[in-house]
Amino acid sequence: MTKYETVIGLEVHVELATKSKIFCSCSAEFGAEQNESVCPACCGMPGMLPIVNKKVVELGMTAGMMLNCDINRVTTFDKKNYYYPDLPTSYQTTQLFAPICVNGTVEITTSKGTKNVRIKQIHMEEDAGKLVHDDWTDTSLVDFNRTSVPLCEIVSQPDLSSAEEVVAYLERLRSLLRFAKVSDCRMEQGSMRCDVNLSIRPEGSDKLGVRTEIKNMNSISAITRAIEYEVARHIDALETGSEELVQETRRWDDIKGKSYAMRNKETAGDYRYFPDPNIMPIVIDDEWYDSVKKTLPEFPEVKKARYVDKLGLTEYDADQLTRSRALCDCFESASATCGMPKEVANWLISDVMKMLNKKSMTFDMLSLDGNKLGQLIKLVEDGKVSRANAKKILSIMFDEDINPEEYAEKNGYIVSNDTDQIASIISAVVAGDPKAVADYKSGKEKAIMSLFGKCMRELKGNCDPQVLKELLIDIVNKA
Amino acid sequence: MKTFINKTDSKLTNLVAFDDMILTTELPTTAGSKMLDGYVSLFEAEVVNKLKKAGYNLAGKVNVGEFNVDLMGETSYFGAVTDESGNLVGAISEVMKDTDIVATIAVDVNGAQRRAVMATDLVYLKPTYGTVSRFGIIPTACSGESVCVIARNASDLEKILNVIAGHDDKDGTSIDDSRMNSEKASAKAIEKVAFLKDMFAISEKDACEAKKALESVGVATADIDSGVLSKAGSAWNILMSAELTNNVSRYDGVKFGYRSSNYTNIDELYTNSRTEAFGELLKTAILYGSEVLSTNNYDKMYDKSLRVRRVISEAMDSIFAEYDAIALPVASKKVFTAKDVADNAYLAYEESRFTAISTIVGLPTIVKCGYQIIGRAFAENALLDLLRKIEKEGA
Incomplete structure (x- = not known):
């Protein structure tokens, strides 16, 4: 029996994390009312000219630098012509002749070990709008909010050979x-989606088989299922002749678990690319290149190693924190403020992550000021605020911009060092509960705990538990 | 016969007219096409805005050939402008006749405006590409389209130019003011003009009159061969059609402009709207443009034309190393008739050979009495000075 190997190349589209669109100043943020973020430019009205958003170019460069690409120092935009009602100008401005990045590599790790996936190119382009079909009136409406939202498309070489590798590549x-x-890469919001180019060939063959392209995949699990389905379909076609494989574009129906050939009309055609005469070639000089290079973060695994080696975190903690840049940023600035990285890691992993989960927020959505978290932790370690009260303050800090120390003072969360005051409160509590005193004196050690709790409540938690305990026992014994 | 497609009925002075490629908010902008009949823009062109701010008032919108690519406006949906004997008359010259309109601002894509004034007393100036904003111009062939000015004399041209020239952040091809100013400051006066003798040889217009006028103001003249410049027409036809195809593809009946009432699906909506609303010459250009951009032809036609553009630009540089300007006729004939265009559907493309030379490389050009004089980049003032001297001599 012939053994087959799968050859897969991916085209991954990610939405660039800019505030405004690629050629106009409309908002590019997700979630606006339909046709709210539009202007004459992104609606394709004649007379508007494209002005390139500098941030888009910088994010394109950043993507390339993260994926070990060469950056084209002169990069140009081209027009791609096709008719579709969600494309207001009937052309998409994209990059064909001189894309921003070429020749990169991404290292992936799977059950079979590590492997380099080559990147052919990364190009910048604008998104199209969205058609909303109304079955009731049998009409289609267009929402132009997404038109001209900046994307970059990362095109890999056909170096992937299984669903597992594809998933590892996407996650990486x-x-x-x-x-x-560069992007928040949220598949469920469409800010990351991919086209899968797939073919199979007998193992060891150096000839590529007939390739099909599955378009617009936007979930990891669907991608896995689609690849498995397509591989089976291709093998079946070759082995049994059940169908003739043709180079075509297919759509994946995740509910039915099947792929379907798209109508020719949706895919066929000559896009008649040509350079956009309204956009001058963009020249990336050394100064600009270096300024972008400087903003690059450490790679996650470099950070992780540093957290373990230099800051003394456990492997587990470092792993947890490096799942998100926002967590890392918060961790690093909090550690710098309080000088206690292990303590900060504990707070972030046990309390902050829990709070994020409770609010159904992703780690990247964390907007906690690391410096202030550091101040709060310092208050606890200095014995100025009790741990329980600090947690209350932390939950406020999540939603409001407060100074932890000022807030603690204003709301009576500062630990009292005034033993006379503490003693007088204890005396009042003890006087009010003669039964507990009697119980304790008759040998019921536990009775002291209910007195302790009452005292702590009266003190609003602002007391060193050790101090309280010693004073309490002293007073009870004398009573 | 419409000279103005739409007109203000104001009794204001300081009037300027705009050809109907330039977007205005108070009057519709049609591009001479059924496709945009009645289309009112949500925003105004930068040239309109600048002139209004400088105290000029809008006289009206001048008739243009459909999307401005024909010979002399004969393909306008609103009708060609002709005289009693059937000669094509540019709508611009009719608009300027016996009025106090200071100037008409137009967009020159394929030379129609130069031909429109060639048999009149009017003068024409096309400034260097990038000095006047194209924001708010209905796009046709962006790499060569330029705002141009038609007026009665050099000083009116200069007055208008001073208002409309200048950097605009809304146009990515607009040149920085600092560069514009330094280039202008270093511009040389025109002392030696090269006449393209083979271009005169294929025109009814001979060079004598122009040479006499130039020599009377102390400018030396010489004949040269146009060489690669004679290929400008073919190259520009390819580039222009390609860009035009792309720029008019937005008129699909979906969002704005004409929509056919005869359709049952989206493909019919596209096809019928465009079939019913576009004229024959434009359709020819669209087909030609699609062809030159197709995968099979891109290298040998479109890309080749881009290379020809560069070679022409280099050839111009070497001419300008020796001469300060280039003179050639505006067209092959002194007058075109409605019959000429009816007999030859490609006349507008053929006549391109004269006008495309300065269009394809975006150099400043003046027209007077059927002659074009092309200057170095940013030599507008030198050209206007020359024009003023000739006017003074009464030539």
Whole structure:
């Protein structure tokens, strides 16, 4: 029986994390009302000219640097012509002749070990709008919010050979691009999607088989299923002749678990690319290149090693923190403020992550000021605020911009060192509960705990538990 | 016969007219096409804005050939402008006749405006590409289209130029003011003009009159061969059609402009809207443009034309190393008739050979009495000075 190997190349689109669109100043943020973020330019009205958003170019360069690409120092935009109602100008401005990045590599790790996946190119382009079909009136409506939202497309060489590798590659891209703040890579919001180019060939053959392209995949699990389905379909076609394989574009139906050939009309055609005469070639000089290079973050695994070796975190803690750039940033600035990285890691992993989960927020959505977290931790370690009260303050800090020390003072969360005051409160509590005193004196050690709790409540938690305990026993014994 | 497609009925003074490629918010902008009949822009062109700010008032929108690529406006959906004997008359010259309109601002893509004034007393100036903003110009062939000015004399041209020239952040091809100013400051006066003798040889217009006028103001003249410059027309036809195809593809009946009432699906909506609303010459250009951009032809036609553009630019540089300007006729004939264009559908493309020379490389050009004089980049003032001297001599 012939053994087959799978050859896969991916085209991954990620939405660049800019505030505004690629050629106009409309908002590029997700979630606006339909046709709210539009202007004459992104609606394709005649007379508007494209002005390139500098941030888009910088994020394109950043993506390339993260993926070990060469950056084209002169990069140009081209027009790609096709008619579709969600494309207001009937052309998409993209890059064909001189894309921003070429020749990169991404290292992936799977159950079979590590492997380099080559990147052919990364190019910048604008997104199209969205058609909303109304079955009731049998009409289609267009939402132009997404038109001209900046994307970059990362094109790999056909170096992947299984669904597992594809998933590892996508996760690696996601991690690197999120770390560099190029994109939030959220598949469910469409800010990361991919086209899978797949063919099979007898193992060891150097000839490529017939290739099919599955378009617009936007979930990891669907990608895995689609690849498995396509591989089986291709093998079946070759072995049994059940169908003739043709080079075509297919759509994956995740509910039915099947792929379908797209109508020719949706895919066929000559895009008639040509250079956009309205956009001058963009020249990336050394100064600009270096300024972008300086903003690159450490790779996640470099950070992790540093956390373990230099800051003394456990492997587990370092692993948890380096899952998100936002967590790392918060960790690093909090550690710098309080000088206690292990303590900061504990707070982030046990308390902050829990709070994020409770609010159904991703780690990248964390907006906690690391410096202030550091101040709070210092207050606890200095014995100025109790741990329990510090947690209350932390939950406020999540939503509001407060200074932890000022807030603690204002709300009576500062630990009292005034033993006379503490003693008088204890005396009042003890006087009010003669039964507990009697119980304790008759040998029921536990009775002291209920007195302790009452005292702590009266003190609003602002007391060193050790101090309280010693004073309490002293007073009870004398009573 | 419409000279103005739409007109303000104001009794204001300081009037300027705009050809109907330039977007205005108070009047519709049609590009001479059924496709945009009644289309009112949401925003105004930068040239309109600048002139209004400088105290000029809008007289109206001048008739243009459909998307401005024909010979002399004959393909306008609103009708060609002709005189009693059937000669094509540019709508611009009719608009300027017996009025106090100071100037008409137009967009020159394929030389129609130069031909429109060639048999009149009007003068024409096309400034260097990038000195006047194209923001708010209905796009046709962006790499060569330029805002141009038609007026009665050099000083009116200069007055208008001073208002409309200058950097605009809304146009990515607009040149920085600092560069514009330093280039202008170093511009040389025009003392030696090269006449393209083979271009005169294929024109009814001979060089004598122009040489006499130039020599009377102390400018030396010499005949040269146009060499590679004679290929400008073919190259520009390819580039222009390609860009035009792309720029008019947005008119698909979906968002704005004409929509056919005869369709049952999206493909019919596209096809019928465009079939019903576009004229024959434009359709020819669209097909030609699609062809030159197709995968099979891109290298040998479109890319080759881009290379020809560069070679022409280099040839111009070497001419300008010796001469300060280049003179040639505007067209092969002194007058075109409606019959000429009816007999030859490609006349506008053929006549391109005269006008495309300065269009394809974006150099400043003046026109007077059927002659074009092309200057170095940013030599507008030198050209205007020359024009003023000739006017003074009464030539």
